Amino acid sequence: MAGEVLMRVEELSLHAGGRELQRGLNFDVCAGEVLAICGASGCGKSTLLRHMIGLQVPQQGRVTWVANGADRDVHGDDPPQREIGVAFQAGALWSSMTVGENLMLPLELYTDLDLPQRERQARFKLALAGLPDAATFDAEPAQLSGGMRKRAAIARALMLDPPLLCLDEPSAGLDPLTSARLDDLIVRLKRDLGTAIVLVTHELESLFAVADRLLFLDVEAHTATALGPPAELRDHGPAGVREFLTRGAAVPEENAA
Numbered sequence: 063m064a065g066e067v068l069m070r071v072e073e074l075s076l077h078a079g080g081r082e083l084q085r086g087l088n089f090d091v092c093a094g095e096v097l098a099i100c101g102a103s104g105c106g107k108s109t110l111l112r113h114m115i116g117l118q119v120p121q122q123g124r125v126t127w128v129a130n131g132a133d134r135d136v137h138g139d140d141p142p143q144r145e146i147g148v149a150f151q152a153g154a155l156w157s158s159m160t161v162g163e164n165l166m167l168p169l170e171l172y173t174d175l176d177l178p179q180r181e182r183q184a185r186f187k188l189a190l191a192g193l194p195d196a197a198t199f200d201a202e203p204a205q206l207s208g209g210m211r212k213r214a215a216i217a218r219a220l221m222l223d224p225p226l227l228c229l230d231e232p233s234a235g236l237d238p239l240t241s242a243r244l245d246d247l248i249v250r251l252k253r254d255l256g257t258a259i260v261l262v263t264h265e266l267e268s269l270f271a272v273a274d275r276l277l278f279l280d281v282e283a284h285t286a287t288a289l290g291p292p293a294e295l296r297d298h299g300p301a302g303v304r305e306f307l308t309r310g311a312a313v314p315e316e317n318a319a
């Protein structure tokens with residue numbers, strides 16, 4: 063069950079390269095829910111995430127962190143940096159640091175934990191993200207496989223135990239088993255820690271397995287055309303959304319002619 067509202071997105075427009083990608087986006091992210099963001103490649107999913115975490119300032123609209131009764135503009139003076147963990151699409155880690163150093167950095171910046179405590183936390187988060195091998199901690203990011211780098215980036219996003227975790231295509235390029243394990247991790251984070259997760263994904267299996275709600279960004283309409291439980295949208299949503307959720311297999315009845 064989703065809890066209190068953590069983040070409110072109001073009348074948000076997304077721009078990139080002088081073009082308006084999306085307009086009039088309105089939705090909340092609630093504690094303990096998995097909100098999937100879907101849409102065709104280039105519709106603005108990664109751009110939306112950058113706006114939600116405060117990296118990109120909107121030309122129109124607002125993103126507000128509303129947890130604990132205080133409204134904080136994500137782009138204002140007191141941004142919720144510690145409250146939002148993020149793993150980018152490319153899973154970027156600092157290449158000049160070991161994996162362990164990458165993970166311990168947020169603790170160094172934001173907490174008073176000493177080195178042994180930081181190290182314990184980092185090893186714990188690596189194991190949580192499915193990288194229990196002790197050698198991974200001392201490896202350089204370049205020594206890891208693409209899938210391991212993605213999981214290490216997720217481990218880093220978890221270091222401060224954020225109430226909101228944003229994952230941009232975490233399972234892209236992973237083998238099916240690793241991808242299924244990642245789905246398990248998402249479900250466990252939500253269930254055991256009450257973490258809210260905003261998940262950009264193209265993987266339908268993963269979507270139906272973990273997402274409570276789906277926000278569909280339409281690349282042609284330049285706005286969200288659906289927000290709701292994935293199974294409901296697959297069966298009763300707008301035609302474009304049903305097509306997306308069935309990989310084009312189901313031609314919507316009223317549009318069949």
Ligand SMILES: Nc1ncnc2c1ncn2[C@@H]1O[C@H](COP(=O)(O)OP(=O)(O)OP(=O)(O)O)[C@@H](O)[C@H]1O
Pocket residue numbers: 078079080083101102103104105106107108109110151
């Ligand atoms: N910094 C930028 N400068 C210019 N154009 C950009 C920039 N960032 C994104 N774009 C453009 O904005 C559009 C949306 O990009 P975005 O990365 O948000 O799409 P996406 O929905 O995440 O796509 P994908 O599913 O392929 O990851 C694309 O056409 C992209 O080329």
Ligand SMILES: [Mg+2]
Pocket residue numbers: 107108109151230
């Ligand atoms: Mg993207």
